[in-house]
Amino acid sequence: MKLYDNIKLTAEIAELAQNGIHKGYSGLIVKCEGDIYTVCFYNPYNFGEKAYAKVNKKFLVFSSRSDKRIIQELEGYLQNVKMEKYTKLSECDVQEYDAVELIVEKPKYAIAGVHKGDRGCVNSTYAIDNHWEIIFSERGTGKDIAQIGVAREDFIIIDKF
Amino acid sequence: MRIFDNFVYKDGEIVDNNWVKWFHWGIPDEKGQERTDARNNLELLGHCKPCTVLSGCYFVKSRLPKKQAEGDGLLHPHCDCTLKGLSNPTVKAYCAIEKFSGYIFSEKYADNGKKALFEGFGYTIEDSEGLKAEYERQAKQKHSNGDYIVRGLDPQYGQDINIVIELTTPTGRNVQLISGWKVHPLGLITCNTPLAND
Numbered sequence: 487m488k489l490y491d492n493i494k495l496t497a498e499i500a501e502l503a504q505n506g507i508h509k510g511y512s513g514l515i516v517k518c519e520g521d522i523y524t525v526c527f528y529n530p531y532n533f534g535e536k537a538y539a540k541v542n543k544k545f546l547v548f549s550s551r552s553d554k555r556i557i558q559e560l561e562g563y564l565q566n567v568k569m570e571k572y573t574k575l576s577e578c579d580v581q582e583y584d585a586v587e588l589i590v591e592k593p594k595y596a597i598a599g600v601h602k603g604d605r606g607c608v609n610s611t612y613a614i615d616n617h618w619e620i621i622f623s624e625r626g627t628g629k630d631i632a633q634i635g636v637a638r639e640d641f642i643i644i645d646k647f
Numbered sequence: 648m649r650i651f652d653n654f655v656y657k658d659g660e661i662v663d664n665n666w667v668k669w670f671h672w673g674i675p676d677e678k679g680q681e682r683t684d685a686r687n688n689l690e691l692l693g694h695c696k697p698c699t700v701l702s703g704c705y706f707v708k709s710r711l712p713k714k715q716a717e718g719d720g721l722l723h724p725h726c727d728c729t730l731k732g733l734s735n736p737t738v739k740a741y742c743a744i745e746k747f748s749g750y751i752f753s754e755k756y757a758d759n760g761k762k763a764l765f766e767g768f769g770y771t772i773e774d775s776e777g778l779k780a781e782y783e784r785q786a787k788q789k790h791s792n793g794d795y796i797v798r799g800l801d802p803q804y805g806q807d808i809n810i811v812i813e814l815t816t817p818t819g820r821n822v823q824l825i826s827g828w829k830v831h832p833l834g835l836i837t838c839n840t841p842l843a844n845d
Contacts, residue, residue, distance in 0.1 A: 492684035512680070514688055528687040536691060550681040552688060553673040559692045583745060585755045605758070607750060609839055614696065614803045621827075621840055623759035630843050633827065635803065645755045 490557045491515050492549040493525065495541070502527075502539055506575035512549060516564055524569070531578035534615040538569035580618055580638065583647035584608045588622070590640045598632040605644070609633065665708045665793070667730040669701040669721075676703035676832050697802045698728050703832030704806065705736050707793035712806045740786035740828070742838035747775035751841055761842050769817030782838060786810050786828060790836055798827070806830045809843055 487493060491514075495502070498509040507527045516538070517524035523543050529535040552560070580586075584607070588595060591602040599622075600606075606622035617635035624631055668676075671694070674685045686699045701712060701722075708730075712722065720726030751761050752772035770778065789795060789810050798807040812824045827843035828836040 492680075492688070494680075512684060512687065514684075514691070526691065528691075533687075534690055534696070550684045553685060556673050556685070556688050556692070560688070563692050583749050607756060610804055619804050623756070623761065625758045626760045628760035628764040628842055630827075630840060633807065633839065633843075647749065 487515065487523075487543060487546060487548050489515055489518050490552045490560055492552060493523075493546040494549050495525075495527070495545060496547050497545045499541065499545060502541065505537060505539065505573055506577055507537060507539055511575075514552070514560075515546075516560075516569075526569075526572075527575065529575040529578075530612060531580075532576055532613045532616055535575055537572050537575045539573070576616070576638075578613075580608055580613070580643065581647055582608050582611050584643050585645035585647075586618075586620060586636075586641040587644050588636065588641050592640065595634065595636065595640070598634050600632050600634060604631065608647075613638065666705055666733040666736040667708055667711075668733050668736075669704045669706065669712075669728060670731050671698050671702035671728050674699055674702040678832060682832075694727070695723060698722055698726060700805050701728065701802060701830075704830045705733060705738070705834045706797075706806075706830070710793060710795060710797050710808075712797060712802055736791075736834055738787055738791045738834040738836070740783045740790060740836050740838075742779045742782045742786070742841070744775055744779050746838050746841055747778050748772055751775075764842070767818075768814070768820065768822065774817075778841070781814065782812055782826060782841060785812050786826065786836060786838070790828075795828075804829065807839060808836070812841075 493513055493515060495509055495511050511527050513525040513527040515523050516526050521543050522540050524538060524540050527537050527539060586606055586608060588600060588602055588604050604622050606620040608618055609621045610619035616638050620636050621633045622631045673689060675682045689699050690696060714722060716723045718724035721728040750756060751765055796809040798809060808828050808830060809825050810828055812826050814822050816822060825843050826841050827839035829839050830836055
């Protein structure tokens with residue numbers, strides 16, 4: 487394994503788990519200091535969310551080598567990133583086919599025809615930037631109102647799959 | 648629409664079947680860890696999520712994902728994506744059985760009316776396997792022929808398309824249902840919903 491390789495975490499480590507980083511999570515090695523690697527971990531349940539953490543390389547396994555062009559861009563990007571800002575990943579309590587209800591009235595949902603109290607079905611296995619893809623349907627007609635991304639804090643789960 | 652309707656002929660020979668592959672550099676076509684790693688890394692670097700999720704997907708040239716903003720670039724200004732010609736696109740369609748057994752016929756979603764609609768056609772939850780197979784068969788055929796409608800959604804999860812499914816119901820009715828599908832790399836489409844909006 488070397489700098490800018492993609493890895494997977496092979497063990498559940500208490501220090502990382504309390505920050506939402508669990509066994510099986512993927513990441514990118516961004517710094518190597520002896521046996522201690524700084525890894526940018528990605529949340530598999532929330533695409534776009536990342537957390538930086540130090541971990542002993544014995545808990546990592548090689549996943550894939552990064553494209554050369556990606557490495558070139560990474561070298562520039564990592565010089566300016568404030569890693570201390572990104573230390574935790576959120577835990578996931580949503581799964582595909584969960585029945586949900588919108589609990590807010592917001593213009594970004596109303597413009598799609600979806601309002602507070604509307605019910606829908608989760609249509610994705612992961613969130614993107616904390617938004618889940620949900621299909622909302624009209625009650626009684628079977629017609630879909632909209633298929634939109636909804637922020638996690640804007641809906642409740644009314645029935646688990 | 649038939650498959651040959653999309654072909655371009657010159658002097659009696661097919662010079663273009665009008666199928667293209669969406670391409671963003673650095674992303675393997677095959678679904679798997681390598682593709683996930685590449686998408687994660689490109690997202691970290693600020694590359695557009697819809698562009699990276701579309702990479703590897705097949706479209707008919709006349710039915711491409713809609714531009715997100717005016718200007719140069721396939722999807723948005725300064726977009727890194729290009730289109731590559733495809734000689735023999737193979738299309739596959741997959742509908743999870745849960746789309747029927749866990750959604751259409753589920754009591755949990757009964758108040759949306761879809762269960763009543765399908766039961767009114769004479770279908771029950773026991774027909775889930777048969778419906779799944781018929782949806783897959785028709786979706787594959789129609790998608791191969793370019794017979795789909797591109798939905799104008801922000802494709803963060805992938806481009807959604809609509810395909811009309813024609814059924815002869817147990818009650819003897821001929822019905823046309825608009826189904827929703829998501830486009831994945833290498834010609835795969837998966838069913839979002841057996842009964843979508845029109």
